[in-house]
Amino acid sequence: MDWQDFVKKVQAFWNGFATNGVSYVMEFIFFAVLFYYVFKVLQSNKNYKFIVIFLVSVVWCGFAFAFSKNIESQFLLIVIIMLSVLIFTMYNTEIKRVLLDNMIKAKSDRPKVSASGVDAIIDEMVRALQNMSKNNIGALIVLSNENLPENIIESGTVVNAEISAQMIETVFYPKAPLHDGAMIVEGSKIYAAGCFLPLAQSDNLPKEMGSRHRAALGVTSVASVTALVVSEETGIISIVKNGAIKKKYADAADLKNALSDYYWDDLAAEAKE
16 A cells, blocks of 8 residues: 555545544544553553553554555454453453542542651651550551542541551550551541451462451552551561552561652642642
8 A cells, every 4th residue: 555545545534524523533532541541550560561562553553554455443443442451351450440549539628748747647657556566456557548439438437636656556456446447547647447448359368368458458459558557466567559468577667668658749749839
């Protein structure tokens, strides 16, 4: 196919736009949305090989449609859809997380964290976690960016309290009414406590893994949050993110790093003001 045929094909496309304009626009929107989510999922998982494969496939389909007489746009769309379905099947957990983050909008009244107060908050949380670890007191703290489903918040009790080691330890005291659920931290506040989280159901999880770890894996699989877990049996502190235990046997330095990452957005926003 030479350039004259290509020009004729472009002219035929524009001539047919008057009668098939709605169809063309719908196909373009569908492809744009599909491309956005596939690229976002692959990028968030740093799977650069699949990004290259997907981009090359899209470019190839574009050239094939432009320079081939026998290939129609519907066929190319089917190829791209099949490739997208393959990627979505491989990353179904990550897709849930991406969709949830996009659907839930941040609230305007989120408590702000000043740079001067961050160190004190981190020290209080690390102290509480280490104290509970020494005494084998189970705990589950979720560092949220207001991106959790409302049903999780509604399953617990809204506390809206300042963060302190004493407050955290009081909530998770074994005889306290809210100790079995998760604590939700939003910025500088303990927003809710006693919340029930979705449990990870994978058959590959170790049998000794308790409900708190399964809940941490479950919630970090569906939302971009970080969970800090203290085992009631062993006192071991774990850091859970993206549906996986990122750090087991976490010490004070590991906890400070995880908490610093969580508060970084607030510090960066304050620095710009």
